[in-house]
Amino acid sequence: MSPRLQARLRHQRPDFTLEVDLDLPGQGVTVLFGPSGCGKTTLLRCLAGLESASGHITVAGETWLDDHSRRPVHQRPLAYVFQEASLFPHLSVTGNLHYGYRRTPRRLRQIHPPQVEAWLGLETLRERFPHQLSGGQRQRVAIARALLTSPQLLLMDEPLSALDQASKQDILPYLERLHRELAIPVLYVTHSPEEMARLADHLVVMADGRVRAQGSLTELLPRLDLPVTSAQEVGVVIDATLAAEDADWHLSRADFNGGALWLPTPTRPLGSPLRLRVLARDVSLARQPHHDQSIQNLLPATVVSVDSDHHPAMALVRLALADTPLLARLTRRAADQLNLTPGQQLWAQVKSVAIVD
Template structure:
């Protein structure tokens, strides 16, 4: 099952030429700077803009091809807009019911009540949209889109109009969407934190072109891409809470490359979580160090090396199947005679649990 998106469009400063095959499951992020065409892609998928010659297919469903164009209201999708999109003349309950009333009974797989529960908006039902905070409005908008039981959920920077504090409040809701409901999501963002937290599949866009697309863990550690080059460059790791060390206030987490210790959390054992390892917090040694303050040391194999400025290099490592990146000086790389295939040990100084 794939989602196929193919179209060309003229934009003010550049031409869009998009040819994408996306997995029809999981969370896909379209990522790139403002104005690179992300929203245009989402609008084309939704049929809000009609580009002649476009091909839009979602699994078995054809939404646009040749002369056929299925109008937006007949596409089984949910769309969460960037800014508040609630109808001002309807209270929250009637906003939520607006879409679901128009879906045939046999196609309603998600009960409105469970969407209300998932987004925790039960308290708001009688209120008018104008009396809600930005975060509350986006939660209602997400619940309203979900309640349609769509085959595809499109989200256009759903957190852009929300205060930074509130963002942390909404992200867990969005995350629970695809964990609990298994609806494929295509999401647009220009924030690496948001993508690092949510995406399974990542599409990098620049000036109307797809620069790269693939699994999010690979994309964050691919040395030929911009994500692995900035000072914030990091690897993303899937891990599961394995145990708590109460005496030292540490949480032990299993990941593909071993067990990693992070600052103590209260997450129950068995909880999956994402970790972010900044390249600048990873150093390399040739032997397993003892007598060091660093807790997390893993054997790894050098996979690729790429210069990053005059003095630094970025090294891509594989710990079993899990890619990491390390930012070290060019001198160190030469002293250690690093080259692809060389066995090393990665010492990880600090790890962030993605909230």
């Protein structure tokens, strides 16, 4: 198991106090999520050494901060990706990529240009200059340049926030691939539920300079006491495997621990891992399986609890598909008509179009 990233930090300003205690995996993407002003960027800057803080930081088994010493910024082996790409305008893509790579001692080089070019789809862009790139392409080059310093920690502060929606959709698949390839921890700040659902392995929910919760995405996302998503966006993420295809209908079956879901066939080979997002508003419930309807996904489910929603007319029903959680957002009238109680067995109906890979 990779050494963990541990940080116990206190940072004081006249109008704000950051006080956090983190114990994060040493690999994968940890998303920092919370409202503006809650301390996400301040936390990244403290980890980087750009803001002073007291406490303790350990990364990859090395101590960066404790009661007796504080590593300066230039001695912390990390990379920081900001909202703006900030490429060198007089250098080509290759020149930008090699800028940090050449300044990294040979013995410390763990990541090399051909790797990041393949991960981020830059092979055809090598000779272009920044003014010849789209916003999404510039940000991919910025991420690649950061990785070529072979960091032990990658910090990403809302790297897609300056991009339009089309550019975001262009770059997200590359980031998904990147987080599968990297063997270092990535801390990723975002306000986007879609980015969180697609990229996060681990989630840290922050508010008022404190950590409200930290844990795996699948564990925290269904929690109703955390301000992770709006009422319309509340749902779950399911890790599945692409198991079968129906060529006549262009549908594929994704299997997971607790059942299977049909969805439009993705451009991936059979056996590929899939991450599926199912919104509570797109799940309905029935006492019996109804096959004379348009909804294709009928899953046996157990009621775990019936909870209040933000709107008094609505209820959130927590369900279990074996060990996989599911949420359904119903009117309270419908929940009452079904006489929902914990332990009750029924059928969850999930629209295929509501499943997001």
